[in-house]
């Protein structure tokens with residue numbers, strides 16, 4: 352039995368082996384005795400060159416197509432010689448060249464990390480595959496530069512390696528909601544070939560921001576005769592989170608004096624504070640209360656502001672007059688300056 356080896360993808364005409372010589376034939380004998388391959392159903396991609404008796408490549412030899420991942424990849428040929436008839440077995444090993452780059456299942460990979468994932472959290476990535484064999488298919492991985500992520504390789508059954516994406520520091524969706532990284536796989540060929548996949552990492556929101564009012568204190572003045580329904584103030588809080596984590600509702604609390612509770616209310620959605628009853632400067636001249644803005648996260652977070660409503664006096668009380676003492680009748684010749692009556696006057700305003 353004769354054995355040869357030839358690299359895959361060798362050009363047509365490449366000599367695989369000097370078959371006639373290796374079979375011990377004399378010059379010219381190969382042609383005279385019709386040294387030839389036994390035709391099998393499918394073309395062998397090699398043939399015997401008539402004149403020289405050499406085995407040469409006749410058409411494309413693709414190791415991946417012939418043998419896939421199995422190694423070694425051998426063509427088993429039968430060679431015939433006439434007069435007398437003889438059969439020889441020839442084995443041609445097709446060796447691998449690094450003609451396939453590593454390939455990832457897709458060009459993009461979408462990954463989600465919660466904003467509050469602790470550093471050290473990992474996400475297993477799908478590795479690339481390489482149609483070659485041996486070191487031409489031995490893959491190593493690298494990740495584009497990132498402040499937040501690194502790659503850790505886990506050895507699985509000592510042969511394939513599976514890269515894990517590992518978080519190295521806390522994420523913040525409010526400052527960066529999407530990270531784009533490139534994962535590169537390189538094979539062990541010389542030169543190495545590479546394949547890439549783009550990792551699109553979405554940062555999912557966590558409720559890590561409390562609503563915040565754009566003013567910590569709102570000072571308002573209203574005349575005491577302001578009608579019911581009068582707008583006292585419009586407060587607004589913002590929350591940089593997303594969705595319900597940023598959805599804010601308002602409520603009024605901590606009234607000083609407590610009676611303010613019945614006179615003032617805030618719309619839970621708009622933050623409009625309105626009068627719901629009559630003011631009376633003579634009773635209360637300053638209402639002090641707080642507005643709470645609470646988001647709908649789990650758990651919810653809240654922020655507060657203070658509102659000072661000053662009630663302004665209006666002249667709504669007539670002076671009251673009392674006669675304290677009265678001297679009647681008064682003599683017609685009473686001297687100027689004589690006290691006629693002593694009056695008390697008071698005005699609640």
Ligand SMILES: [Ca+2]
Pocket residue numbers: 359414415447448449450451482483484487
């Ligand atoms: Ca190959």
Ligand SMILES: [Ca+2]
Pocket residue numbers: 449450451452453481482483487488538540544
């Ligand atoms: Ca390869």
Ligand SMILES: [Ca+2]
Pocket residue numbers: 558559560561562590591592596597646648652
């Ligand atoms: Ca929030």
Ligand SMILES: [Ca+2]
Pocket residue numbers: 466524525556557558559560591592593
């Ligand atoms: Ca957030």
